[in-house]
Amino acid sequence: MTSPSWNDAELIAALLAIDPTGLGGVVLDHPSHEAAREWLTLVRACLPDGAPMRRVPASVTEDRLFGGVDLAATLSAGRLVVEPGVLAAADGGTVVLPMAERASAAVLAGLVEVLDAHAVRVEREGIAARHEARVALVCYDESADDESLPAALTDRLAFKLTGLHVYSCADARATALSDAVTAARPRLASVTDGAAWLDAVCELAQAYGIVSLRAPLLAWRAARAHAALAGREAVTEADATVASRLVLLPRAITMPSPPPPPPEESNDETPPEPPSADDDTPPDAPPEPPPEAPEPPDAPEPPPAEEEASDDARPPADILRDAVAASLPPGMLEQLLAQSGMQRGVQGKVGEETVSLLRGRPRGARAGEPRGGARLHLLETLRVAAPWQRVRGRTSREQRVALRKDDFRVRRFIERTGTTVIFVVDASGSSAIARLSEAKGAIELLLAESYARRDRVSLIAFRGATAETLLPATRALARAKRVLAALPGGGGTPMATAIDAAVTAAIAAERSGSAPLVVFLTDGRANIARDGTPGRGKAAEDALAAGRAFAMARVSALFVDTSLRPDGTGRKLADAMRARYVPLPAANSAALSGLVRMVQQEAGA
Amino acid sequence: MRHVYPFSAIVGQDEMKLALLLTAVDPSIGGVMVFGDRGTGKSTAVRGLAGLLPPMTVVEGCRYGCAVPKDGAGCGYCDRGHAGHDKIHKTKAPVPVVDLPLGATEDRVVGALDLEKALTTGEKAFEPGLLARAHRGFLYVDEVNLLEDHLVDLLLDAAATGENVVEREGVSVRHPARFVLVGSGNPEEGELRPQLLDRFGLAVDVKTPTELATRIEVIRRRDAFDRDPAAFVAHWEKAEKAVRKRIQKGRDQLPDTTVPDEVLERATALCAKLGTDGLRGELTLLRTVRAYAALEGHAEATLADLRVIAPLCLRHRLRRNVLDEANSTTRVERAIDELYAAA
Numbered sequence: 001m002t003s004p005s006w007n008d009a010e011l012i013a014a015l016l017a018i019d020p021t022g023l024g025g026v027v028l029d030h031p032s033h034e035a036a037r038e039w040l041t042l043v044r045a046c047l048p049d050g051a052p053m054r055r056v057p058a059s060v061t062e063d064r065l066f067g068g069v070d071l072a073a074t075l076s077a078g079r080l081v082v083e084p085g086v087l088a089a090a091d092g093g094t095v096v097l098p099m100a101e102r103a104s105a106a107v108l109a110g111l112v113e114v115l116d117a118h119a120v121r122v123e124r125e126g127i128a129a130r131h132e133a134r135v136a137l138v139c140y141d142e143s144a145d146d147e148s149l150p151a152a153l154t155d156r157l158a159f160k161l162t163g164l165h166v167y168s169c170a171d172a173r174a175t176a177l178s179d180a181v182t183a184a185r186p187r188l189a190s191v192t193d194g195a196a197w198l199d200a201v202c203e204l205a206q207a208y209g210i211v212s213l214r215a216p217l218l219a220w221r222a223a224r225a226h227a228a229l230a231g232r233e234a235v236t237e238a239d240a241t242v243a244s245r246l247v248l249l250p251r252a253i254t255m256p257s258p259p260p261p262p263p264e265e266s267n268d269e270t271p272p273e274p275p276s277a278d279d280d281t282p283p284d285a286p287p288e289p290p291p292e293a294p295e296p297p298d299a300p301e302p303p304p305a306e307e308e309a310s311d312d313a314r315p316p317a318d319i320l321r322d323a324v325a326a327s328l329p330p331g332m333l334e335q336l337l338a339q340s341g342m343q344r345g346v347q348g349k350v351g352e353e354t355v356s357l358l359r360g361r362p363r364g365a366r367a368g369e370p371r372g373g374a375r376l377h378l379l380e381t382l383r384v385a386a387p388w389q390r391v392r393g394r395t396s397r398e399q400r401v402a403l404r405k406d407d408f409r410v411r412r413f414i415e416r417t418g419t420t421v422i423f424v425v426d427a428s429g430s431s432a433i434a435r436l437s438e439a440k441g442a443i444e445l446l447l448a449e450s451y452a453r454r455d456r457v458s459l460i461a462f463r464g465a466t467a468e469t470l471l472p473a474t475r476a477l478a479r480a481k482r483v484l485a486a487l488p489g490g491g492g493t494p495m496a497t498a499i500d501a502a503v504t505a506a507i508a509a510e511r512s513g514s515a516p517l518v519v520f521l522t523d524g525r526a527n528i529a530r531d532g533t534p535g536r537g538k539a540a541e542d543a544l545a546a547g548r549a550f551a552m553a554r555v556s557a558l559f560v561d562t563s564l565r566p567d568g569t570g571r572k573l574a575d576a577m578r579a580r581y582v583p584l585p586a587a588n589s590a591a592l593s594g595l596v597r598m599v600q601q602e603a604g605a
Numbered sequence: 606m607r608h609v610y611p612f613s614a615i616v617g618q619d620e621m622k623l624a625l626l627l628t629a630v631d632p633s634i635g636g637v638m639v640f641g642d643r644g645t646g647k648s649t650a651v652r653g654l655a656g657l658l659p660p661m662t663v664v665e666g667c668r669y670g671c672a673v674p675k676d677g678a679g680c681g682y683c684d685r686g687h688a689g690h691d692k693i694h695k696t697k698a699p700v701p702v703v704d705l706p707l708g709a710t711e712d713r714v715v716g717a718l719d720l721e722k723a724l725t726t727g728e729k730a731f732e733p734g735l736l737a738r739a740h741r742g743f744l745y746v747d748e749v750n751l752l753e754d755h756l757v758d759l760l761l762d763a764a765a766t767g768e769n770v771v772e773r774e775g776v777s778v779r780h781p782a783r784f785v786l787v788g789s790g791n792p793e794e795g796e797l798r799p800q801l802l803d804r805f806g807l808a809v810d811v812k813t814p815t816e817l818a819t820r821i822e823v824i825r826r827r828d829a830f831d832r833d834p835a836a837f838v839a840h841w842e843k844a845e846k847a848v849r850k851r852i853q854k855g856r857d858q859l860p861d862t863t864v865p866d867e868v869l870e871r872a873t874a875l876c877a878k879l880g881t882d883g884l885r886g887e888l889t890l891l892r893t894v895r896a897y898a899a900l901e902g903h904a905e906a907t908l909a910d911l912r913v914i915a916p917l918c919l920r921h922r923l924r925r926n927v928l929d930e931a932n933s934t935t936r937v938e939r940a941i942d943e944l945y946a947a948a
Contacts, residue, residue, distance in 0.1 A: 022831060066706075079721050080720050080721040109706070109707035109748065109751060110706075110707075113707075116648065121706045122703070122706075123705070123706050123709040123710070123713040123714075123734075123735060128713065151643070152643065152748075155643050155644060189832055189833070190832075193828075198821065198824060198828065199821045199823060201824075202817060202820050202821045202824055203817055203821075205820075206815075206817055206820065211642060211813050212642065212643050212813065213644045213645070213813055213814075213820060213823055213824070214643070214644040216824050217644075217823075217824050217827055217828075218818065219827075220824055221831070224828075261704060307910060379720075382720065383717070383720055383723070384775075385717050385719065386720060386723030387718070387728075387729040387775055389722050389723075390865045
């Protein structure tokens, strides 16, 4: 099966190589690693000889990324030796970031800065430096369901390359592409706008519902690079089309007037309307390229200017929109839309990572010996020892640094950063329908409380056969409220599954250095067993078993019974979980938030 | 060599530009917090500001960029000169606009022992950090909500007291650090601590322009800059010069600009109506309206001036209910409208 992204892959490689800093880079959407490696080889072939390509592993430390003190050299030389980081070393080439969705906030901040300023600034450990870092960034998006690439990053990368599973590029073809790129690079600066295509790109971006202004800017730069690649001096429709398809479409939120069947357009008495789109499909972006043909990149486009005559009456943006739509295989648009819809849902990811950034990061150092798990803070140790070197009899540079026991400094970490309140909300038909809105009200109150305390909040809802994490731990409480308001009710009560999910979430919170508190809002009347089968008996049994497992995890919990007439089911389950039990009728709003505070204090004691 | 996108070439975003100009005229207004969408030119504006500020007079050789001290308010070096030990020479230096990278460590922010000197000569010397470099200028933190809390605390502390006190690894240093803190952030990416917000003098909401013509103009200018930065900068030099002149004029006029009682009373009424805590709101309104009048060339601030700058000063001081999604800007504007209609 020929995949159209083969051809896009080559185009993207070429365009990036022509204007790496202008276009920022590319997201490889779940690529196979072999294909990605092949593709990177092509990028490398297109870049000038000797252009570096650096891989940033997920485990990269900040000093390696930005540059820092070269400890070994510093110690032996007796003076501060600075070692440039990976980003600076990649100047003029590419930085490859696998598992970009896992990048820490610090790495992210560095990359964003490099993309904006084309340089790295180092302000750490006594070093102040600025290194050029004109790089193109290649991110692998390997996210699972609930992860996504940080928007701050994707916003700055022009391209997204999907379907890179099998890829190979014949040598002859790669050479041809590379030659075309080399010829194009000096032309780039002088490429101008042919006929208001810049305006058309902006208009199309808006029609697609794209808010960020970076999108049309990147699309425009891509159009110029494409024109340079084709040997043109001005951007034409073909360039704008390719650029819009590669840069704007993957970001589209809405689709202007369903374009695949354009019936109303054909009646404006220009019969050759569909041809106008069809005709330029082969030249500029053939979805099925002849894979054996080595010539497409260098002289592929016979200037398609002649078509424009037939389109004179129509504004360039419309032409562009239809041209972009026509260059796609059918069904693609819906798929793209579904994807971008998903992307929008997970904004705020960066904020969460900020929080985890606090954890495990050293907060200064204190005197102490590096044993019992405490980690030596070498630099601080040296700093403490440094002023005494003279006194301790170190006279020449050849001598080693004289360290005493008192000099040792160990790293201090920030521990518990606060509480994560995990709400587990019963949205099933049994209890919830009747009292869901009351439960929502109670949660809102607790949310306001949590805000004052700077807690993080996460939200799990269960109904039918599943428990779903509606909101991973976050401090953006306005979002929590929005999600909650949109929560529908109805279906069975998979109590056991819900308790399992709560345990998982609590452990995750604990691992990120925060103390979890689980608040259940349910009537506890399970009717869906763990394996998804309906039936009260088995379901209740499973629920109690899950409850005991919950108790073993020693997580503080509050069980708010939302049933209209509590009959002991809830209390039994709460006891199994060792959770504090409160029936909602008694829990007026103020009392409820007071309880949460109390449970927290007890947990802290 | 490196060309910076000119401040005046930024399309729209008038409120953000105004806020920055006001703090350039009167740094005592306090910092500016810029909320907003991605890609709205927040960083571009701050970086462009550097080119607009008239150079300042500093003591030659002073590592902290002190003004020539009149009363011993400078750093140790300058005060010694003042006491007659050394002769002080004046020189001109550009106003610093320091960009704080998010990966900065505490020792680089406040300054620390000079490791190199300590290792080579055994001398205990202080190496000034970013706070020292930002003295009398601007300190910019992009995505301030991503900065670690303890660094934010350090910044706020220095910004509030106007000096940086360092007590670490045997170095004991105190030096002036008066700077305008400019932060930017996207509230969707994590809440800001309310205490932090209150410390900023002004707050701006920037939005991505939605009007097509404006959007096209943004891209067109950016494209022109991409293609030939030198020519673009030269083309805008005239406009830049005009802004520079406006700032200088505003500064010169600031001491003679008065704020009449009726404006003060209205400012107080506004704060009372909105229920802002403490006196910071009133104080900021007073300073800002004076700076605005000076910038506009009015000898006396007017009620109309107050109306222009009030949202800037107050929108981040409302007692916030996170769950109330009503925009704080709308709330401020509603209060202003009511108050002005009643009067």
